[in-house]
Amino acid sequence: MPTLPPAIRVFERGWLSSNNILITGRDGAALVDTGYVTHAAQTLSLVRHALQERPLDRIVNTHLHADHCGGNAALRDAYRCRIAIPGAECAKVDAWDEDALSFRATSQQCPRFAYDDALEPGQRLRMGDLDWQALAAPGHDPHALLLWCDEQGVLISGDALWQNGFGVVFPELAGEPGFMDVRATLDLIATLDARAVIPGHGAPFAGAAAALDRAYSRLDYLAADPVRNAENAARVLLKFLLLERRRILLADVETLCATVPLLVLARERFLHGSSADLADRLVRALVKRVRRASRALHSPSPDKELEPAI
Helix, strand or coil, rough: CCCCCCCEECCCCCCCCCCCEEEEEEEEEEEEEECCHHHHHHHHHHHHHHCCCCCCEECCCCCCCCCCCCCCCHHHHHHEEEEEHHHHHHHHHHCCCCCCCCCHHHHHCCCCCCCEEEECCCCCCCCCCCCEEECCCCCCCCCCEEEEEECCCCEEECCCECEEEEEHHHHHHHHCCCHHHHHHHHHHHCCCCCEEEEEECCCCCEEEEHHHHHHHHHHHHHHHHHHHHHHHHHHHHHHHHHHHHHCCCCHHHHHHHHHCCHHHHHHHHHHHCCCHHHHHHHHHHHHHHHHHHHHHHCCCCCCCCCCCCC
16 A cells, blocks of 8 residues: 555545545645445545545546546535536536436436536646646546646546556447557556556555556457457446446346447447347356455455456
């Protein structure tokens, strides 16, 4: 675990919600990413406990997937704080276009929220008496941003880089050049002297070199056969729905495969077969992974399996 500046506090969340990064200083308090809506009450409780009587002045979103901005509305209601989002998403939020924002495509929830500030790549901002720069991080999401503090060597990487991989390359499902964008983002991170990385999911970690090596290897594996990315995306989407709902009848998995737009897209473009075929394929894959994880608990291995997240 890296040593972070006292101004930065990380609330490491489960895989249904992104991590929340609270950054405080004389210039106020900012929260980077707010988790999923079903965890909004817990997010609010964590922030209130940490801030005590202090106000929350600003929310900054690395990107607008539902597990990163689902608590925006609740925190805004509680604190009347400003919200900054990637500038390329502003028109979608203004219109609250749930198709363009991916919420409907993934069958996920996100309460409507308003924003105050558009954050553009290259823009600088002040959080916790530290200077940060927003950097473009396309790949997992075309409009995602990194937040980089050069002074402290701290990188808030969102889903562009985890300790063991990165977020699903969703653009590839629609025929867009996601793999190329992931590589460009990893190349950018490699130019930064990051002493501490705070990912969107999983614990903060020291340095980026080893994580980048794993990420490049993972990218090469997926790019060599786009079917692998589609299979991974489908598993991730079903796992997320399981985490959210806690229980899904086996008979209902086929319905999800026939109705969730991104599952339909993955099947039609890459995986083929019927909805029933895909449902059987996904259930078998998840059962296999659960059994593998169970074995790993009894005989730990240094090679951690990639955890899927949106």
